[in-house]
Amino acid sequence: MNIPIQKAFLSLLIAVHGATASFAGQTGYHDFKGLTRAIHSLAGEFRELRVESLGKSHAGLDIWAVSLTDGKTENPALCIIGGAEGSDLASTEITLSMMRHIAEKRMGSDSTALRLKQIRFYFLPRINPDAAESAFGKPVRENVLNTRPLDLDADGVKGEDGCDDLNGDGLITTMRIEDPEGEYMQDTLYPHLMRKALPERGEKGRYKMFSEGLDNDKDGLFNEDPKGGVNINRNFSFNYRFFQAGSGPHPVSEPESRAVADFLFSHPDIAAVLSFGPPDNLNHPPEIKEAPEQALKPGMEEEPQPVTAVLPEDAKIIAAVSGSFAKTCGFRDPPPCEKGEGCLADWIYFHLGRWSFSTRPWWPPLIRDPEPQPPDSSTSPGKPKTDGPDEKGRKEDTLAYEKRLWKWMEKTGRTDQFIPWTPVKHPDFPDQKAKTGGFRPFSATCPPPDSLEGLGLKFAEFAVKLASLLPRISIRTKIEKLQDSVFRLTVYLTNEGFLPTCTALGKKVQWNRKVLTELKPDPAVRIASGQIHEQIECLKGSGGTASRSWILTGPTGSRIALRAGCPVSATAEEIVVLK
Template identity: 35%
Template sequence: MKLKIISALGLGVVLGLGHPAWAQDDYSNLNQLNSRLQTVARNSAAELQSLTKTEGGKDIWMLRLGKGDHRNKPAIAVTGGVEGYHLLGVELAVQFAEKLIQENEGLLDNTTFYIFPNMSPDAYEQYFSSVKYERRGNAAQIDHDRDGRVSEDHYDDLNKDGMITMMRIESPMGDHKVSSENDLLMTKADRSKGERGTHLYMMEGVDRDKDGQFNEDPEEGIAFNKNLTYKFPAFEPLAGDIPVSQPETRALLDFLFEHNNIFAFVTFGPANNLSSPLSYNAGDAKKRVVTSMLEKDVELNKMISSIYNETTSLDAYRQDNKGTDGDFFQWAYFHFGRLSFSTPGWWIPEMKKEDNGNYKSQESNFMAWAEDKGLEDVFVDWTAVEHPDFQGQKVEVGGIKPFVMHNPPMDMVPEIAGEHKDFIIKLAELQPSLEFHNLKAEKLNNGLTRVTVDLYNNSPLPTHTEMGERSRWLQKIRIDSNKDKEDLVSGDKIKLVDSLGAFEKKTLSYIVKGSGTFEVRAGAPHTGIATLEVKL
């Protein structure tokens, strides 16, 4: 694959790192993001590559930060934009790069970072379009309802406010009613409690193909976060016919398989195993196709989760998204064998009612939070419209505005980004670290020397996840000596070690013939390389 490489020289970009020249009172559009990435790439420790272009002609960027032999140093992959509506994830990935170069460049002596700031640029761009909606799919031309026509039944802006919200239709056959927690909101009627629905409730649109369904063939293609191989959701909308079918998905995975020094992933997306770790399920872990994180890796998740909660100031809330079928966060663990962590980066804190009880829905909790913060521009008032499919019925359009529940106001983002930069730095400081200790060189008879040394993993993380030990894509620790076999009376010239646990050692012993220097190298790209020299 031919990569377009953006040189750090001659860019002519005058933006200050972390301080864009434009007044950033909103999320950056694609041109602004590109300029910010090119500014970071001016640093000698950075390289910016376009891995591919999407169907919509947008670059999929990879920003590498690292010094020296960066391919053989432990690396962390930071990924944003796994969902097009999650603008915050893109901003956190870009600000991480800006802040790291500006404030913590010394970390690059020992750790490499691969930053993929926006995996869904086609969908991300919808935030800046004339009609906003929470888009997931790219620009591929897809016949989602498989009727031989492409995008013929898309969203319609019925009240002409430039946003796709919701519509409610008065109907005794409806399954929704006005919420008792907030009369601006709708909630599903609980039939088990004898509640009666009063409205049909759906996304704003018209049944253009007259098949009784609304918006089932939108003007969007395949969602990156549904197109990966782990538990690929075949036949679901936005997933595609086969996994890894899109240029951006293929390009990212090709890059990752070629860069085997990654020991951990941090993904900014809706899934969350950082504020609350995943749990172990023995039955699912023993299936032929494993669907539970393995037991030892769950313990690692708990440890990293505690660090995350100590580093960030996020309040606990009902974060129940532990991954969805075909997503990237789970692929990185189950199919790539690495430590994989995901966080939305921010969520609405749990608000209390006047009676000190909890709100039942996230929407009503959000509205209470917005009122508490004095945010007024978060809701579209219900407005009556004429609807061709519901003639003679009262139809209203309105509801919570797109994007506001997933993305905080921009003035909150710098603090959020700073905390997540600090968390990723703490994760990097825990990376596997191979060292030689307790060296002994004993002279024997007949020109022989016995060399004994401990190879030690000086880290609270093992060199390999439990899942990674099963994976062909995570290299074993290779131990090489510089002596030919005829000069090694005892000991292996090349030895492979499956893994070293946290603070675990492995004793190596050699009997070497002759004089000169005896050298041993041990490691793997994702652990770094330890070297030893012994004068015989």
């Protein structure tokens, strides 16, 4: 189908169904209903797209999974997961857009299309739909938590102190209270941005900072017990942190995280997953650290310990893919990488044992400053102090990020995305000056809607590139006649793809299937050595090989059917004749 017509078709759909909703005056992002319609209308357009619900969120919203396949069972697969970080709306749109671009590219007859037909794709555009709905409600608020009722402040009441829209502008921003005990001050260079005062520089704080709201339960804390919940991107079992607001009662406690985990466990064909979030190995590939060899006493068994860093063999591969990402997409100046806690992307590598690639979907481009800046002020941690969970979903170097954001807004004429500090009457601070203001919700994490299409196209290009790197096993056979009816059959397996059939870490993981070579000889053939099933742990990429051989006895002309492969690579078949 040609693109303009399809676009017209889509916009017609949107017009009819109102498929996109708006938040903070921005259209172009989908709420749950809109997303559902968009997915189904795409599936109606491309018959190889199949929609399935992996389960329901706490609020009863489906976690959609879309597969793109011609129905052949033995293709390796690439899985793309959006919206793990609940407030990340952009990656959902990008995933949707990738779905369309890849389905389209696949329909052609060029070499890319042919290659894509040998790959199965899975798309999970939004795995925390509850959190994303906060963008479309009133007031608009950035939220990373699902709607599981929890008592985050342990006072016996669930969800009784969330944010409140004090000034009635329909947005949850931040508030600052003038208070001699406050630790915050206005930044010297950009006085509308707030940062922590640095006593070592003789600075004294003047403000307390909170997210916008009341102390609804009168316990002295603000917005510390919102309705919800659990951050799905803190709820996976690798580097999971107990007892944190948002991490949930235990790893994989939520229907959302469980649906995703069960989906991935039950799809051994998925060789690699591309997901989105602040943990970012595509722009910040892991350090290649060779672990020192540990000498074991003879006869001693090693007590296995948890693996906490990417294994060097894998880090080298990830670095190469990262290079390919930079080349394909050309994104520049990525913000610093955040270390994940219980996050999806790390879990896929460390506990599921598959290839995991992750990046933020977008960040404000860096506008380089001609004039020098005081060195400290732009790097000091300036995370606004809220007593509740970090609903902004942003962490280190908040001030540096805000400065970058502001300068980009200035340059592109979007300064209206910053709500100026405005006095507000605050019942909890009757005798103090209170003001609300700050960046509009989502303005720091979601790109302007008109840039989504371009991003989707770039990521689709990268996905096509990634698909071309998946393992591909080929076989070569050799028959040696040792005597009249005695033969040696040797099977050589080669991985023609770039990615090894398994990560170095994945070799240890019992859920990854090994490369299996199966023999089905004619009944007259006896196997004198070797088994009818032979397993190979892993085939390295870029032509990595392994071989197995059998001694067979039987009449000349007997046939042996051979199959070799593993779920992350298409199966190779051959019939050999003893001669």
